[in-house]
Amino acid sequence: DAGVTQSPTHLIKTRGQQVTLRCSPISGHKSVSWYQQVLGQGPQFIFQYYEKEERGRGNFPDRFSARQFPNYSSELNVNALLLGDSALYLCASSLHTGELFFGEGSRLTVL
Amino acid sequence: SQQGEEDPQALSIQEGENATMNCSYKTSINNLQWYRQNSGRGLVHLILIRSNEREKHSGRLRVTLDTSKKSSSLLITASRAADTASYFCATELSANQAGTALIFGKGTTLSVSS
Numbered sequence: 634d635a636g637v638t639q640s641p642t643h644l645i646k647t648r649g650q651q652v653t654l655r656c657s658p659i660s661g662h663k664s665v666s667w668y669q670q671v672l673g674q675g676p677q678f679i680f681q682y683y684e685k686e687e688r689g690r691g692n693f694p695d696r697f698s699a700r701q702f703p704n705y706s707s708e709l710n711v712n713a714l715l716l717g718d719s720a721l722y723l724c725a726s727s728l729h730t731g732e733l734f735f736g737e738g739s740r741l742t743v744l
Numbered sequence: 745s746q747q748g749e750e751d752p753q754a755l756s757i758q759e760g761e762n763a764t765m766n767c768s769y770k771t772s773i774n775n776l777q778w779y780r781q782n783s784g785r786g787l788v789h790l791i792l793i794r795s796n797e798r799e800k801h802s803g804r805l806r807v808t809l810d811t812s813k814k815s816s817s818l819l820i821t822a823s824r825a826a827d828t829a830s831y832f833c834a835t836e837l838s839a840n841q842a843g844t845a846l847i848f849g850k851g852t853t854l855s856v857s858s
Contacts, residue, residue: 637786664843675748675832675848676787689838689845723786727843731775731836735786 635660637736639724645742646714654709654739658726664688665707666733667699668723676723682707711741719743748776748833748849756855763820765852767833768813774836776809776816777846781830790818790831823856830854 638657646652658665664683668676681689682701701707705726711718721740725733751766769776775794779787793800793809793816800807806819820827830853834846 666843666845668848673850675834675850676846678837678845678847681838681843681845683843688840688843691837691845721784725787729840729843731777731792731839731844732789733777733779733787733844733846734789735779737786738784740784 637724637726637734639722639736639739641739642737643740643742645744647744648714648716650714650743651710651712652714652741654711654722654724654741655706656709656724656726656736657706658724659734662726662728662734663705664727664729665701665705666725666727667707667709668725669693670721670723670738672720679709714743716743748835748847750831750833750849750852752852753850754853754855756857757823759824759856759858761823761856763823763827763854763856765818765831765854767816767818767849769816769833769835770814771835773811774839776807777834778805778807778816778818779832779834779848781832781851783829787832820854823854825856825858828854828856 666681667679670676678691680699721738748769778790830851832851837845
């Protein structure tokens with residue numbers, strides 16, 4: 634069975650640009666969450682989506698937005714990129730068992 | 745903000761030795777999880793221990809939980825070079841039928857040399 638897949642794996646943007654990251658959950662998982670991991674830190678929760686609805690949001694500015702599609706895949710959008718947005722963006726899917734299944738991440742570099 | 749804090753931040757050992765990592769957290773929990781991350785890659789779930797459990801084993805892993813001290817430890821026995829990774833503890837930010845959101849600590853970086 635395929636795990637959580639994310640795309641793109643790496644990307645480079647300049648300040649002020651916008652980026653869209655994509656995630657496909659494990660088949661049967663309806664919950665998708667997004668995390669930002671800055672170098673040397675643990676992942677920080679950004680969003681959780683379930684059945685296409687936002688069910689949780691971390692302490693991130695409105696420049697960050699996300700959505701979930703009918704097939705449970707998800708996109709994370711970040712507008713007006715700042716240097717500090719450079720990070721590994723991780724997507725995770727889950728059932729209600731508590732365990733998260735992570736993708737390999739999208740590494741964003743903002744120049 | 746970080747809920748869990750791992751200690752030590754970095755740990756270097758020889759193959760065959762045991763590695764112990766500690767995690768402290770601030771608020772009451774339903775469960776605590778440990779994850780592993782190879783350099784720059786996704787996290788892999790290792791073990792979940794519930795608040796009414798004191799110890800749990802999985803292969804060479806042993807996790808303990810002391811809710812009175814708000815702390816947990818992860819012991820890896822007979823370490824191998826392949827255990828080189830960062831290890832994170834995580835507690836629930838929220839958990840319901842919609843799934844789980846977690847708060848992670850800063851992690852312990854383990855280096856196992858042969």
